[in-house]
Amino acid sequence: MDFLFKRMAIVGLGLIGGSLARIAREKRIAEQIVGLGRSRETLELALAAGSIDEYSLDLKQGSGNADIVVIATPVGVVVDAVREIAGSLKPGTIITDVGSVKKKIVEEVESFLPSHLYFVGAHPIAGTENSGFQASFAQLFQGARCVFTPTERTNAPAAAKVKELWEQAGCDVILMEAEKHDRIFAAVSHLPHLIAYSLVNTVIDAEEKEGGLVNFSAGGFKDFTRIAASHPVMWRDIFFMNKENILPLIDHFTKVLEELKSYIVQEDSEQLTAVLDKSRRFRRKIN
Amino acid sequence: MDFLFKRMAIVGLGLIGGSLARIAREKRIAEQIVGLGRSRETLELALAAGSIDEYSLDLKQGSGNADIVVIATPVGVVVDAVREIAGSLKPGTIITDVGSVKKKIVEEVESFLPSHLYFVGAHPIAGTENSGFQASFAQLFQGARCVFTPTERTNAPAAAKVKELWEQAGCDVILMEAEKHDRIFAAVSHLPHLIAYSLVNTVIDAEEKEGGLVNFSAGGFKDFTRIAASHPVMWRDIFFMNKENILPLIDHFTKVLEELKSYIVQEDSEQLTAVLDKSRRFRRKIN
Numbered sequence: 063m064d065f066l067f068k069r070m071a072i073v074g075l076g077l078i079g080g081s082l083a084r085i086a087r088e089k090r091i092a093e094q095i096v097g098l099g100r101s102r103e104t105l106e107l108a109l110a111a112g113s114i115d116e117y118s119l120d121l122k123q124g125s126g127n128a129d130i131v132v133i134a135t136p137v138g139v140v141v142d143a144v145r146e147i148a149g150s151l152k153p154g155t156i157i158t159d160v161g162s163v164k165k166k167i168v169e170e171v172e173s174f175l176p177s178h179l180y181f182v183g184a185h186p187i188a189g190t191e192n193s194g195f196q197a198s199f200a201q202l203f204q205g206a207r208c209v210f211t212p213t214e215r216t217n218a219p220a221a222a223k224v225k226e227l228w229e230q231a232g233c234d235v236i237l238m239e240a241e242k243h244d245r246i247f248a249a250v251s252h253l254p255h256l257i258a259y260s261l262v263n264t265v266i267d268a269e270e271k272e273g274g275l276v277n278f279s280a281g282g283f284k285d286f287t288r289i290a291a292s293h294p295v296m297w298r299d300i301f302f303m304n305k306e307n308i309l310p311l312i313d314h315f316t317k318v319l320e321e322l323k324s325y326i327v328q329e330d331s332e333q334l335t336a337v338l339d340k341s342r343r344f345r346r347k348i349n
Numbered sequence: 350m351d352f353l354f355k356r357m358a359i360v361g362l363g364l365i366g367g368s369l370a371r372i373a374r375e376k377r378i379a380e381q382i383v384g385l386g387r388s389r390e391t392l393e394l395a396l397a398a399g400s401i402d403e404y405s406l407d408l409k410q411g412s413g414n415a416d417i418v419v420i421a422t423p424v425g426v427v428v429d430a431v432r433e434i435a436g437s438l439k440p441g442t443i444i445t446d447v448g449s450v451k452k453k454i455v456e457e458v459e460s461f462l463p464s465h466l467y468f469v470g471a472h473p474i475a476g477t478e479n480s481g482f483q484a485s486f487a488q489l490f491q492g493a494r495c496v497f498t499p500t501e502r503t504n505a506p507a508a509a510k511v512k513e514l515w516e517q518a519g520c521d522v523i524l525m526e527a528e529k530h531d532r533i534f535a536a537v538s539h540l541p542h543l544i545a546y547s548l549v550n551t552v553i554d555a556e557e558k559e560g561g562l563v564n565f566s567a568g569g570f571k572d573f574t575r576i577a578a579s580h581p582v583m584w585r586d587i588f589f590m591n592k593e594n595i596l597p598l599i600d601h602f603t604k605v606l607e608e609l610k611s612y613i614v615q616e617d618s619e620q621l622t623a624v625l626d627k628s629r630r631f632r633r634k635i636n
């Protein structure tokens with residue numbers, strides 16, 4: 063089988079970028095894979111693992127001859143990275159990203175990208191609480207969904223090739239408007255992470271007062287600590303870039319919690335049980 | 350080896366009571382095991398599984414000749430169950446519970462229990478999001494902790510036998526004051542469950558507006574739905590009975606969340622990253 067790409071550049075060899083490099087090598091998706099980033103240490107790791115053929119600390123130079131550049135950095139620097147490399151890419155180069163926020167990235171990139179370069183916004187829904195190339199593995203995307211957020215400006219053949227990339231990596235690809243993507247992920251991912259961070263910090267404060275709490279985290283708390291161990295810079299960027307959707311959800315969450323609190327204060331059995339029951343029934347829809 | 354108990358009665362054959370019956374049978378902890386409860390269907394299931402030898406819908410009658418009665422009901426009815434059976438138990442009978450709230454139960458039971466009956470408050474830290482006898486299994490307690498909350502009134506030989514029961518069931522037994530237990534579990538278990546219920550209800554509301562969210566729950570939300578699928582009546586009782594400790598924690602949590610929100614509104618990178626970092630570092634203490 064022919065390679066899908068002759069030369070693929072990946073900017074950022076963390077959990078997502080590293081796993082993509084691994085599967086691209088394993089499945090022979092790209093003939094040459096070049097790693098780009100700021101950490102020589104990470105790039106050396108990827109080289110030693112055989113996941114990339116070469117690397118560069120210079121984004122421009124390293125992406126110059128690529129057919130496709132995958133930006134796998136925290137969302138806060140995706141647009142800057144595209145801006146940096148755009149001038150030195152050859153016509154027809156596809157640029158894509160993996161970010162958990164889509165609208166701002168797609169809008170900003172489309173606002174300045176020359177028409178001979180093709181941007182396709184994408185978000186593979188995969189990850190673990192671990193980060194860095196050390197945590198990457200080729201099977202990360204197996205069975206995962208990958209959301210595509212094409213616009214009317216998106217080049218169809220370019221989008222088809224990015225779709226093929228993620229399908230070969232193991233994903234089911236789904237099309238969605240960027241705005242809808244951002245609303246959905248604010249609810250099912252961004253808010254839950256923010257809540258987990260808040261809860262873990264609450265327990266850290268309680269631990270400082272009481273001591274010994276950590277030994278009993280099996281009672282429900284442990285799941286939250288896993289979520290709240292996710293990459294801080296990645297999540298800071300997501301919270302900032304999708305705040306338009308996250309902030310109203312925080313307010314709604316606070317309202318729900320205040321309601322539950324009032325049922326507890328008043329020992330309103332009927333109302334409280336109704337809310338707990340509703341959560342339980344919802345679980346069945348998820349599985 | 351001799352049986353630890355000649356006749357053990359278990360009130361409530363749900364996840365905890367059912368699993369205790371199973372392991373007690375498997376490890377030959379009690380010669381006879383009698384199941385007590387309100388649901389004939391559940392008791393028939395336990396009988397058919399061979400986990401109990403007989404059952405009764407009448408707590409008094411069924412516990413009359415027991416050496417030990419384990420109350421494995423939701424915490425809201427433990428005291429009532431003890432009150433109901435106390436008059437018909439033989440002198441020297443041990444009564445113990447498995448509740449996630451200890452102070453109110455221990456205090457109330459000690460306030461009326463005649464001195465010829467011995468109460469020992471206990472809390473095996475085990476469970477899954479599933480409930481009912483169908484969900485029970487003998488290995489549930491393997492490697493789990495069991496917190497004991499003896500008071501100065503607790504009969505030492507009785508406590509030693511209950512300790513032996515839980516150790517044979519697979520637990521590591523830990524002694525703790527009931528008040529301390531309730532403060533710790535408010536933080537590491539009760540608050541996390543309440544937060545999970547609140548989050549799931551927030552997402553249910555968002556789902557009603559948006560649609561299609563449930564298909565993307567892999568992004569962090571799914572763990573919360575598991576926690577929020579726990580037994581509604583059990584958790585309603587816990588929230589009511591430990592509200593003294595839970596309510597101040599809700600307020601503290603809300604304060605932490607409001608702080609995080611303000612960092613997002615202001616895009617205060619330094620402060621936000623510091624909080625996210627703190628959570629991540631804490632995770633390492635847990636494992």
